[in-house]
Amino acid sequence: MALIVQKFGGTSVGSIERIEQVADKVKKFREQGTDLVVVLSAMSGETNRLIDLAKQITDKPEPRELDVIVSTGEQVTIALLSMALMKRGVPAVSYTGNQVRILTDSAHNKARILQIDDQKIRADLKAGRVVVVAGFQGVDEHGNITTLGRGGSDTTGVALAAALKADECQIYTDVDGVYTTDPRVVPQAQRLEKITFEEMLEMASLGSKVLQIRSVEFAGKYNVPLRVLHSFKEGPGTLITIDEEESMEQPIISGIAFNRDEAKLTIRGVPDTPGVAFKILGPISAANIEVDMIVQNVSHDNTTDFTFTVHRNEYEKALSVLENTAREIGAREVIGDIKIAKVSIVGVGMRSHAGVASRMFEALAKESINIQMISTSEIKVSVVIEEKYLELAVRALHTAFELDAPARQGE
């Protein structure tokens, strides 16, 4: 019998009405003869309410105690769903992270799963019960309650699917799948039937906030087929799986990701000596600023230019660190720009297709969009452009890589 792990997020269980809808959905699956483990988040808003309570006591709640409080959110939803299932004649049982037992390390508020005991769950499945598990939480070896950090319910779902060798882990969300790009920017964007873990990771980290990155990494590592679906609309969603190299018709590019959260900093006229990159980025990292793209041009007159991007919120901080560095190492000047955007094409197909980058640059050139920075990986090419051209660039690339949906009848 097929075994599926289904994860529903906070919005999907945000009210009693919603929980009843989830119960209807789960019942339908159960009647099709599927073994089911359901992972739930807290009702939307509840985790924040609980954190607020703690914050009223102290600005810096003790992490162990914060986990004790915050973990109650899922504890409520799992019992409510179990009741709703039983009301429908579907045998069900709820388990907290401790009860399962989902063993984690002791890093409170951001714990990592070490091991999952599948005994209880297997016995319940065998007895015909739907098992409803609290997401986002676990227990350490000393019996302390831990939480996996925000979005951790996805990770719980994937980890359970891996431990139980489930046929699929379904993540129910408020979108009906992963799209070739943001439909708000490109109305012709299409839902992808299938995407690889690697592509999904590149898409997610580049701004398509459908799934928690950690859960995708986890799914890839343990090869758990992951499916993104809409909680309350019918549809096949998007399957995230390994690249089986079978798909001859696989498009070169799976999607166009973009974001406008970054800012660019350039230090110019840097004496080109060994270790200069560390001299520049060391202090940035020491200031806890995360760097995304890094570009160093070839040397010219024994000096070089060094450019990188940081999150826009950290631009001012990074600028001041960099200006200090510039004085110390005798660089000519520091310049920056926050009105930039990053656009990336992502696809495992580019591995076997030459000229993908140049096709991208051509499409941008046709629209007279100037490229400020370029960075490439095996399955991704990213460019930084002036922010105002962002939508234009995304649409041009979406068309150039033949991702546009065919016009529907009557359109």
Add this chain to the structure above:
Amino acid sequence: MALIVQKFGGTSVGSIERIEQVADKVKKFREQGTDLVVVLSAMSGETNRLIDLAKQITDKPEPRELDVIVSTGEQVTIALLSMALMKRGVPAVSYTGNQVRILTDSAHNKARILQIDDQKIRADLKAGRVVVVAGFQGVDEHGNITTLGRGGSDTTGVALAAALKADECQIYTDVDGVYTTDPRVVPQAQRLEKITFEEMLEMASLGSKVLQIRSVEFAGKYNVPLRVLHSFKEGPGTLITIDEEESMEQPIISGIAFNRDEAKLTIRGVPDTPGVAFKILGPISAANIEVDMIVQNVSHDNTTDFTFTVHRNEYEKALSVLENTAREIGAREVIGDIKIAKVSIVGVGMRSHAGVASRMFEALAKESINIQMISTSEIKVSVVIEEKYLELAVRALHTAFELDAPARQGE
């Protein structure tokens, strides 16, 4: 070092402000060098909110799942108080019933404590920590979360005090102690310094709703000195302890209890044959109606009259059951009265004093109050009177047994 278990109820932790006040109080005790275990209820209203959530799903929530939900209430308060203590520089740690581990049977929603593991708590106390434990909850041998039923936090406190051989279990409430009678009826009512477990049981079951009966039974059984105190006012409260027979000056009567929640039913002209009491009360019990006082008069013409009291809410139901029985056994008639009240004098002192009952009857006679029923136990005499005489009776008895507080200066 002295070890005290302190229990704070829902009103005492009903807001962040209140929790901060409790933290101040606990800190003060800690600074006096006392080892402390603090037992908490959920914030007032929270348990009802959680039950309401469940009731929105189903009228009859599955008991196991209801416990999963309801137990989150205390889980939140224990962590909040621990944080508040740590903010004050007092090392503290919170434990759920499962974490302690408070082992109970599997009777969800009304579980009984079987065993308490004191290892973790002892280790924490030794390390100088205040241990904050969730009241009202435990875990069964299969790891299922259980709750002890309403008011169960008192029982948790007493059970912990017994397991840890604590010097005292302090129950903080919204009254400053146990009184000789209800001060709203008798302004001269006095706070008792000390009362025995047995007296407290009689007082509690007769309407002085200060402590949960089960916790008093428990305290008596394990001889845990219990003290009732006001959460936010200073004062010694009332100590509930064993009768040490030392107190030569012990008053005969400790208090006057009363209630008006009962109704009286009489079946008259019952053929007086063996087993008639069972024939009458069997159907009442089968209908799940609890009976309080029972009086059977001596036989007269081979028939007898049989009178008992039930809760007023169950009067109509009991009446209809009794009328059926009367037809079956050929009794003459059934009469009833809901306008009655029960007044009781309670005190271990009456064991060694003859004539206590007659002194009671004399005091009532002086006020021309007719006694309808009488029932006695070793440390209690109860009478049923017409409801309208209740306050008069209580005041008369309070004076007759010398319980009135001496008039204060200026009064």
